[in-house]
Amino acid sequence: MRLSVIVPAFNEEENLAANIGKFNDYLRRQNYDYEIIIVNDGSADGTKKIAEELAAENKNLKLINNKKNQGKGAAVRQGLLSARGEYRLFIDADNATSINHTDKIWAFFNNGYDIVIGSRNPRDAEGARQASPQPIWKRFLGICGNRVIQSLAVKGIYDTQCGFKAFTKKAAEKIMPETTINRWGFDVEILVIAEIIGYKIAVIPVRWINSPNSRVGIKGYFSSFLEIIKIKWNLITGKYGSRHW
Ligand code: UDP
Ligand code: MG
Numbered sequence: 001m002r003l004s005v006i007v008p009a010f011n012e013e014e015n016l017a018a019n020i021g022k023f024n025d026y027l028r029r030q031n032y033d034y035e036i037i038i039v040n041d042g043s044a045d046g047t048k049k050i051a052e053e054l055a056a057e058n059k060n061l062k063l064i065n066n067k068k069n070q071g072k073g074a075a076v077r078q079g080l081l082s083a084r085g086e087y088r089l090f091i092d093a094d095n096a097t098s099i100n101h102t103d104k105i106w107a108f109f110n111n112g113y114d115i116v117i118g119s120r121n122p123r124d125a126e127g128a129r130q131a132s133p134q135p136i137w138k139r140f141l142g143i144c145g146n147r148v149i150q151s152l153a154v155k156g157i158y159d160t161q162c163g164f165k166a167f168t169k170k171a172a173e174k175i176m177p178e179t180t181i182n183r184w185g186f187d188v189e190i191l192v193i194a195e196i197i198g199y200k201i202a203v204i205p206v207r208w209i210n211s212p213n214s215r216v217g218i219k220g221y222f223s224s225f226l227e228i229i230k231i232k233w234n235l236i237t238g239k240y241g242s243r244h245w
Pocket of ligand 2: 096
């Protein structure tokens with residue numbers, strides 16, 4: 001199988017069916033085989049039922065159901081590790097980065113890149129933009145957060161948080177078991193581990209359409225900060241050390 005698309009979903013009943021429909025429409029027009037894996041992250045709404053119905057009518061769709069909410073990072077890790085594809089992409093359920101961006105990953109994988117990530121920041125990739133932007137306070141905290149991330153963890157990437165990241169099977173299977181963060185800091189941890197291993201990371205420009213029903217509140221920014229501190233501590237103490245590589 002060529003591509004696995006992992007979709008973490010927490011209380012996404014409103015748009016899940018429509019967006020999975022869009023993902024599937026795109027994927028079935030491609031000339032490769034694929035699977036879509038929805039990871040229901042302990043949703044309290046009708047997400048589970050909708051996902052079950054979708055899975056029943058589409059043989060390319062798998063569902064992982066978790067009773068308890070653990071965070072996007074945990075859901076993505078689980079999806080990436082249970083996937084079968086030679087390439088494995090995770091994408092937000094709200095279609096903020098549309099699935100069409102997948103067109104752009106292949107040129108990089110064919111040229112030996114191990115990871116391809118989307119960015120909303122033109123400093124990472126020319127043409128990147130928030131076509132429908134996040135609210136101003138999020139953009140502001142995002143910039144501050146990136147300063148912290150760049151000084152403590154990963155240098156040179158201005159948008160570590162975009163919900164569109166693709167991996168080779170090998171990169172996914174090597175990185176994911178090393179990760180310890182279950183929520184939003186997960187994206188940073190992935191990049192830190194990838195850099196230690198020496199993986200080649202490509203950044204593609206993303207056209208972001210912000211979805212109003214975001215799960216990231218002000219609390220999320222604070223807990224992400226603590227997660228970055230934990231990542232720094234792990235780095236200092238050699239938790240992601242070079243022993244396997
Ligand atoms: N998500 C998840 N578990 C959580 C919170 C979010 O699986 O505890 C999923 C959510 O359903 C979505 C993705 O993570 O597919 C990104 O969440 P959201 O769209 O709220 O993030 P934002 O757009 O604000 O970055
Ligand atoms: Mg979103």
